[in-house]
Amino acid sequence: MAEGDEGRHTDAAAGGEPAPGGAAPGGKPPAAGGEAAAPGGPALPGGPGGLLARLRRAPKAVLAGGAVVLVALVVLVVALLSGGAGPLPDVTPPKAASLADPVPYDGRSPIQARSGEQRVLVEFDRPALGKRENARTMGAEAQRDYVDELKREATTTRSALQANGVVLRDVVAFYRVWNGFAATVRTRDLPKLAARRLNVRTVRRAYPASGEPVSVPDKPSLKRAGLGGQAPIAVLDTGVDAGALAGHADPGYDAVERDRDPAPGTDPSGEKRKETSGTALASILAAAGERVMPIRVASLRADGGTVTAETTTDQIIAGLEHAVDPNGDRDTSDHVPVALVGVNAPYAGFSDTPEAQAVEGAAGLGTLTIAPAGNEGAAKPGSGTVGSPASAPQALAVGALAGPEPAARTELDADGTKLDAAMLAGTPPRDGTTAGPIDDTSAEALTAVATRLRGKVVIVKANENPAAQAAAVAAAGARAVVLAMTDDGEPLPAISAGRAAAPVIGVTGEAAEALLDAEPGKPITFGTPKRGPRGETETTRASTFTAQGPSAGGLPKPDLAAPGSALTAVGVSGGTAVAAANVAIQAARLSRARPELTPEQLRATLIAAGQPHDLPPDRAGAGVVAEPTSGVTADPPTAESGPLDPVTIELNAANTTPVTLTATGGAVPTPNALTLTPGAPAAINIRLPKPGTTTGRLEARNGNAVVASVPWLIHPDDVEPIAVGEPKIDRGGRRVRFTLGRFQRGPQTEVQVAEKLILDLVDGDGKPRRTLTFRGGARELMPAEYAYTLPAGTRDGLTFRIRAWAPNQDEPTTRTAR
Structure with missing residues (x-):
């Protein structure tokens, strides 16, 4: 790897030595440019049209912020997200509802703030170690050899970029769960990245998906028994106070400071506050008798004049790299079976993001990723508020129920x-x-x-x-x-x-x-805060603020639901991350009881065991997490189909089990009753009485007991084309501005995102003369106004052509501007 201006370089696995010049303790890592900006910093949803206002007046259309990594980008103008979803329209709180729901509402933008630099992820074509079909059976030396090959290729590419004048700062390399690197680059260097036809995406922000803990006199008791030989659960969140876990914390890793001390950071502005969410989640696991491996991926950092706890997607990937190879020796036999991600990128529910690919790579090496669905509330039909990385196909996404612990x-x-x-x-x-x-x-x-x-x-x-x-x-x-x-x-x-x-x-x-x-x-x-009265909440009711599926990528999410509040070592806390912690406990227990299960099988078994309790499937998936006892599983564990094709699901049973079958959403399963026998998968077809977009659930009962629950999604006949606003030309014809997608808030939030954007300069015959976006186009774009400015004298009378695709849209929406 080249020296000098590139700055420090770190292998994301824990085995890499931290280089000099790290971020200040607890503070912000080196500056990372983003894919969007607004004057004065990132916009938050606190202006007119916030959560309560959405309940009291007609919805108002806004555009959510976002941007693209564009070649020779000079100016990027966006309008950031300014709100989110309101309460679930068909979830009515009990009459004795508390003054507050311990599940928070977030609704912030996942978009990076504008800067003269951008933090980007550069992906290579070769698969990461975990994406290889034989990754788990390769053996230690073969794994090390393959990782070393990927390292050499990455080093050669970065050296070539630097030789071409590209300054790569604060480089972090990934090889195990995702093959590529993260770096902060100058905006003016982006065309040089494009010239090498690299796969480049900007990072996003994510936030703790749990509430700020409220300290109360009571504390949970921690069980010490049985910890000796069991594998820990990795907790990817803010730092963890190991002293609060009474010996339940294993050595961990800090992906923010890139050292071996994942302790909570402090407010870099000097205020006397520390990170709390990681300790809260870890203590839920410890109270259930689980060991914890803290991996600090989020921190309190200065952002737009304020200090907030947040992370970026490259740090989530770095955390997963450590979860599959804790000692950093390039042999993943020491991977953790379960990784709990406690953060969420609101609304960014795409299926093929770098972090989604990293979740798949982690599964390939033996680690199941469990993630919060998000705290953004209800969505308009055809939209979804599920965030990332929960939207990853192989992540186990968890929604929040009204938990047993009311607000303090x-x-x-x-x-x-x-x-x-x-x-x-x-x-x-x-x-x-x-x-x-x-x-x-x-x-x-x-x-x-x-x-x-x-x-x-x-x-x-x-x-x-x-x-x-x-x-x-x-x-x-x-x-x-x-x-x-x-x-x-x-x-x-x-x-x-x-x-x-x-x-x-x-x-x-x-x-x-x-x-x-x-x-x-x-x-x-x-007065001194105290716990709220018990019996105030119901654990079989979806929380008002839990996110609603499907995901932006068109998957039936969330997969499961669990109680969304708890008394933790640092106080009362709630959120979909708390719910995810409860599912992680069940996952760890199942992994110990059945160590032969792969992460895919572990996920499928947990989903099938969900108990519906008449919960809406687009907020609770298969239902409430439960211990798997029936021996019945489904393939696939969550299913989807087109409007005219039946949803097809195969049920498998470990024992002979007679079942009756029902489906929600007005759908009809065929057959509606059968006897499952071991070794003979039974195919079930589900059809709607008429075409339409529906999220539903197949429920298999043996007597009165639900023995299998399978969420499903039927896609619409036609995908609504992505909205692209009329392009506007200014700055002497050198800049084009246009809006992309749609964001309309209300009791049910509408979010329309773009899967891909390609911006070309074309001649009078429509033939492309220059492509301004990176290889494959700009990907996974939030609703925004986008602006692209050419250097002087480079347009030469050509026409801007914009082509954009919504997820699953076949033909692009096209706009041109002279």
């Missing part, structure tokens, strides 16, 4: 008025002075009143997205934030871990009205 409570005393309040994030101060109420939390409005808010307990009228409001006010210097929602018909969502720099408290209904009537500058006190 505190008593709020505002100038003598005592109110019952919910803790949405963190630990409240004992006392303070109020400011507000305020209802405009835009950057301009907060700047105008910043001196009055700093150091105060700020009361915010929750008339828009409450999570984004709280984060914005906390970033303005509030000591604590109190969200007051006068509409008590829906619970307030918890705040995602690492999102708000101050504690967040919530009040609803009459309590909120009383607080909003209070004068500013009055004393306010908070």
